[in-house]
Amino acid sequence: MSPRHHPSDDILTAYTSGALEPGFGLVVGAHVEGCAHCRARVGAFEAASGAALEALPQAEVGVDALANVMGRLNEQAPIARTDARPFVERLSTKPKKWLAPGVWVAGVNTPHAPQNRVYLLSVASGGLTARHEHSGAEFCTVLKGAYRDELGVFAAGDFAAAEADLNHQPVVHGDETCLCLFATEGRLRPQGWLGKLAFRYADV
Numbered sequence: 689m690s691p692r693h694h695p696s697d698d699i700l701t702a703y704t705s706g707a708l709e710p711g712f713g714l715v716v717g718a719h720v721e722g723c724a725h726c727r728a729r730v731g732a733f734e735a736a737s738g739a740a741l742e743a744l745p746q747a748e749v750g751v752d753a754l755a756n757v758m759g760r761l762n763e764q765a766p767i768a769r770t771d772a773r774p775f776v777e778r779l780s781t782k783p784k785k786w787l788a789p790g791v792w793v794a795g796v797n798t799p800h801a802p803q804n805r806v807y808l809l810s811v812a813s814g815g816l817t818a819r820h821e822h823s824g825a826e827f828c829t830v831l832k833g834a835y836r837d838e839l840g841v842f843a844a845g846d847f848a849a850a851e852a853d854l855n856h857q858p859v860v861h862g863d864e865t866c867l868c869l870f871a872t873e874g875r876l877r878p879q880g881w882l883g884k885l886a887f888r889y890a891d892v
């Protein structure tokens with residue numbers, strides 16, 4: 689099934705231009721890879737920024753300028769996918785830390801700012817989740833299973849960006865274990881013992 693929750697155009701534009709923090713870009717990439725809709729958006733943003741860059745140095749725009757631009761764009765090789773494994777299996781992670789029955793967290797080895805966290809969180813159906821509030825950004829892409837919160841149901845492939853001041857407690861939706869990739873800014877304030885543990889062990 690196609691994802692129903694997508695990054696905003698602002699986020700996709702920042703992703704396309706490489707302006708996102710690497711961990712946050714990784715979470716967006718996890719969604720884009722499996723979402724034809726967002727791949728098309730990213731392609732359009734790339735073409736638009738490429739055309740803008742090409743147009744800048746031209747003192748005179750000749751009649752064939754557009755043809756030149758389009759020709760160069762077409763020369764660009766598509767993004768190589770040399771590794772056909774599922775996204776989650778291509779991640780380099782720290783060892784799993786079990787927090788509670790059915791709940792584990794694993795930090796992801798990716799360059800990111802030291803105050804940020806990039807991690808996988810797996811919660812079995814019926815498992816505990818951590819109520820937390822945000823004072824910084826949190827990006828999440830669901831890799832397996834589904835969860836629901838006040839904003840709706842988020843299934844495999846869906847993307848969620850939590851705004852500051854959101855205080856929510858997601859719960860696993862359905863019978864399948866829910867596996868999510870998170871990037872959070874360091875100002876996230878976990879509440880309760882499980883949230884504090886998850887935050888500490890995701891410290892990479």
Ligand SMILES: [Zn+2]
Pocket residue numbers: 691693694695719720723724725726727
């Ligand atoms: Zn999408």
